[in-house]
Amino acid sequence: MLASLTMLLSTAAFGQQSAPAVGYLRTTFSLGEMFTFFFLMLGPIKILGPFVQITRNGDAAFARRMAIRAFLHSCAALLLAVFIGENSLRKFNIPVSVLAIAAGIILFLVALRSVLEQFNTDPDAAPKQYEPNLRYAASPLAFPTIVTPYGVAAVIVCTALTPDYVTKIEIYSTLLGLMLLNLVAMLFARPILKYLQMPLMLFGTVLGIIQVALGLSITLRGLQSLGLLTGS
Numbered sequence: 001m002l003a004s005l006t007m008l009l010s011t012a013a014f015g016q017q018s019a020p021a022v023g024y025l026r027t028t029f030s031l032g033e034m035f036t037f038f039f040l041m042l043g044p045i046k047i048l049g050p051f052v053q054i055t056r057n058g059d060a061a062f063a064r065r066m067a068i069r070a071f072l073h074s075c076a077a078l079l080l081a082v083f084i085g086e087n088s089l090r091k092f093n094i095p096v097s098v099l100a101i102a103a104g105i106i107l108f109l110v111a112l113r114s115v116l117e118q119f120n121t122d123p124d125a126a127p128k129q130y131e132p133n134l135r136y137a138a139s140p141l142a143f144p145t146i147v148t149p150y151g152v153a154a155v156i157v158c159t160a161l162t163p164d165y166v167t168k169i170e171i172y173s174t175l176l177g178l179m180l181l182n183l184v185a186m187l188f189a190r191p192i193l194k195y196l197q198m199p200l201m202l203f204g205t206v207l208g209i210i211q212v213a214l215g216l217s218i219t220l221r222g223l224q225s226l227g228l229l230t231g232s
Contacts, residue, residue: 034158034174040211041107041151042178044185045204046114050145051189058132066137067186073142075179078155081147085156096160101222103153108215110150115208146182150215 051070055063089099130136158171185192193200223229 034171035178038151038154038175038178040207040214041148041154042146042175042182044182045200045207047141047146047182047185048189048193048200051141051186052193053128054130054136054141055132055189057130062132062134063190064187066134066141067183067189069134069137070141070146070186071179071183073138074146074182075176077143077147078152078175078179081152082155082159085152086160089156089160095226096157097222097225099153099160100157101219101226103150103157104215104218104220104222106153106215107150107211108219110148111208111211111215115205115212146179 051063051067055066058066085099088094089096155171155175159168220229
């Protein structure tokens with residue numbers, strides 16, 4: 001699934017420009033494939049550590065309220081981002097390919113930094129301490145930890161590729177399902193990290209490498225679609 005994801009993204013975002021927009025995304029992505037794609041950029045793996053760090057000095061009830069608020073803020077942020085993003089694309093005549101290039105560059109840089117930070121063994125580096133405060137649910141938890149900039153760009157690209165109302169409902173439903181998964185992950189973050197820390201660290205490393213490659217692929221395909229780079 002992950003191996004074919006880059007190819008699917010490239011086909012959807014930078015395929016034949018003469019293809020009709022209506023229903024185009026439906027023929028390229030299934031719901032499962034869209035979910036996997038968004039999981040890479042908006043999924044729960046990257047949330048567990050920051051959530052536990054932010055709620056470390058609070059009790060279980062505080063952590064639960066923080067998770068629910070972060071979920072609500074994330075849903076609202078995605079809806080607002082999609083609305084503003086689509087309108088901005090039309091208003092400023094920004095090609096979808098250009099937005100995808102920007103998303104690819106951001107994804108590459110963030111993912112590369114994440115991978116390289118795992119080799120940082122500085123003994124003096126101490127995690128940031130947070131006082132129990134629900135204002136952290138909006139920032140830094142909802143944005144940019146859950147709703148990442150490159151994740152927002154990916155959602156805008158997918159919604160901009162199709163004006164089909166039914167297909168957009170499918171995208172929104174997929175995103176809602178992912179946000180609910182994020183909520184469950186936050187509610188059980190402490191026991192998850194307690195018993196599954198090592199497998200999650202390994203999976204996070206693999207995920208980071210996939211994101212680095214995906215960011216490069218998105219950028220290169222965007223350049224190809226603009227005629228700035230040749231290739232098959």
